[in-house]
Amino acid sequence: MTIVDTDCNDFNIPPADKPDLFIIITNPGGATIYTSPVATNTDVPKTFFLNIPLGNGNYGIEVFDDELIGTEQCGSVNFNQTTTGLLIDGQLEVSVNIIHPITTLNTLDSVYVYPIPDAPLLSFESEEWCEGDSALLEVTNYTGGLQWYVAVFGESQPIAGAISSVLQAQTPGDYWAVYTSGDGCTASSEVVSLSFYTLPALPVFSNDENLLFVTNPANLPLSYSLQWYQAGTAIPGATDLTYCITGEGSSDFSLEVTDLVTGCTNEYNSQSTYDPQADCISGSSEEFAAQGALNLYPNPVFNELTVEMGDMDSGIVELAVLNGLGQTQLQFRVEHPGGEFVYQVPAHSLLPGWYVLLVKSSDGTWIARAPFVRAD
Structure with a gap:
C-alpha cells in the first residue's frame, strides 16, 4: 500500500519536520493483524510492502505519525478484496494494490469427432x-x-x-x-x-347442326394445339377449332388443348348426337342461302373464291373451310367495318374436291355456310 498524501509533520522541530509514519491494519473483526515499522522523517508518497492474505469482509488501515511526545493519527480508511483506486480520509490519501493470484485448473476429457455423412441423393x-x-x-x-x-x-x-x-x-x-x-x-x-x-382453359365446344366448334377461341393459349377425340380415340387429322360429325347416333366427343409453351393440357367432354336432317358438309344452295344470304363465286373455283353477304354488324368475322371429312383446311379472321361483307378466299392451295365454307359473326355464332368445289 502507498500513503499518497498526508498533513502529518513534525513542524515543531526543524529541520527534522518530516513525519515519522507507520501503519496499523485491522481485520474485519477489528483485531490488529499488522503493524509496520516507523518510517522516520519520510516523504510522501510512501510505500509499505505487505504480504497479507485477505478474506471476505472490510479491512482497516490506520496511519500514524510517531512523535517524541506521543503519536498523531493521520486518518483511517477501509478496503476489501475488490478495492481499487484512491482511498481518502480528509488530507489522508491511500492507495492499495491487491494481487489476485491466478488459479490454474487442469482437466482431462475426450473429444470425439464423427464423420459427416454423405449427402442424400x-x-x-x-x-x-x-x-x-x-x-x-x-x-x-x-x-x-x-x-x-x-x-x-x-x-x-x-x-x-x-x-x-x-x-x-x-x-x-x-x-x-x-x-x-x-x-x-x-x-x-x-x-x-x-x-x-396453370392448366389452359377448358376448350368448351358446342354442336350446331353436326358442326362441333370451340365457342370461345380467345380463351385458348397464345400458342396451342388441338386434338378431337370420339369415344376416347383420337380422330386422325382432327386438330382444328371445328369438327363435323358424320356418324349416326350419339357419341362422346372430347377436345384436348395443349399449351405449347408449358406442355400442360386440358380436356372438355360432351355427348353429341348426329342430326340426319342437318349436314355441315353438304346441302342445297337454297338451304344455305336462307341461313345467311351467303353468295360464293366462281363455283367451281380455281384460284380466289369471292364471299359475299348482306349487311353485317361491325366486328370480327371468322371464316373456315372444311373438307369432306369435316377437317378444317383454311381459317381467317377479318376485321369488318360493318355493312355488306366481301372477302376473297385463296382457294388455290386446296386440293380438288368438295368443300364447305362456314361464316361466324362477331358474337361467335355460326351464321352461314355454303358448299363449293375446287376445280381440278
Missing part, C-alpha cells in the same frame, strides 16, 4: 409440372433418418410427417432432404425448385 423426373400433377422426389441412398423441407417465398420449414425416402409434392417451392446419422451429424441434399404451371 435425389432422384426426380422434372422440375416443371402442371397443375394437379404430383412430382415424385426420392432419396436413393438412405431409407431412414430423413426429414424433408420446403421453402416458399424465402421461408423454409420441415414438412410434417415427411420422413420417408419418397415425397410427393403438389405445390411450387424449393424442396430438399436432410439426413441425420446415428451420431447426430447431418447432411443436406441438393435443392430442387418445383414449378407447377
